[in-house]
Amino acid sequence: MDFPEDLKYNRSHEWAREDDGLVTIGISDYAQDQLGDVVFVELPAAGRKVAASEAVAVVESVKTASDIYSPADGEIVEVNTALESNPELLNEAPYGDGWMFKLRPSAPEALADMLDAAGYRAAIEEDS
Numbered sequence: 001m002d003f004p005e006d007l008k009y010n011r012s013h014e015w016a017r018e019d020d021g022l023v024t025i026g027i028s029d030y031a032q033d034q035l036g037d038v039v040f041v042e043l044p045a046a047g048r049k050v051a052a053s054e055a056v057a058v059v060e061s062v063k064t065a066s067d068i069y070s071p072a073d074g075e076i077v078e079v080n081t082a083l084e085s086n087p088e089l090l091n092e093a094p095y096g097d098g099w100m101f102k103l104r105p106s107a108p109e110a111l112a113d114m115l116d117a118a119g120y121r122a123a124i125e126e127d128s
Contacts, residue, residue: 025070025101059087078102
């Protein structure tokens with residue numbers, strides 16, 4: 001499993017990368033592995049205001065469907081429309097082309113409660 005050190009993680013398996021005031025969100029390598037082959041992604045609408053821990057997207061795989069949660073309060077400013085026709089990008093490149101949406105957080109410390117890579121790895125081991 002790959003857990004890039006420059007990302008923050010939620011126990012619900014979302015990752016977040018902060019860059020120039022925006023936060024890019026996707027699902028972790030562990031999450032895509034557990035889901036199996038992703039066959040459909042329901043993305044949120046750009047412009048939607050969301051709250052931390054709110055379910056904002058859905059990923060469907062051959063095994064199950066899973067909600068994707070916002071890591072922070074804010075506004076969704078962009079979605080990865082490539083996932084609509086190529087949902088397998090979540091499996092192939094979860095930290096690259098498989099990103100899901102970008103959020104403009106309402107507070108600068110929005111990601112403070114998220115885990116670093118070591119904390120996320122420990123949480124997965126604890127839950128297993």
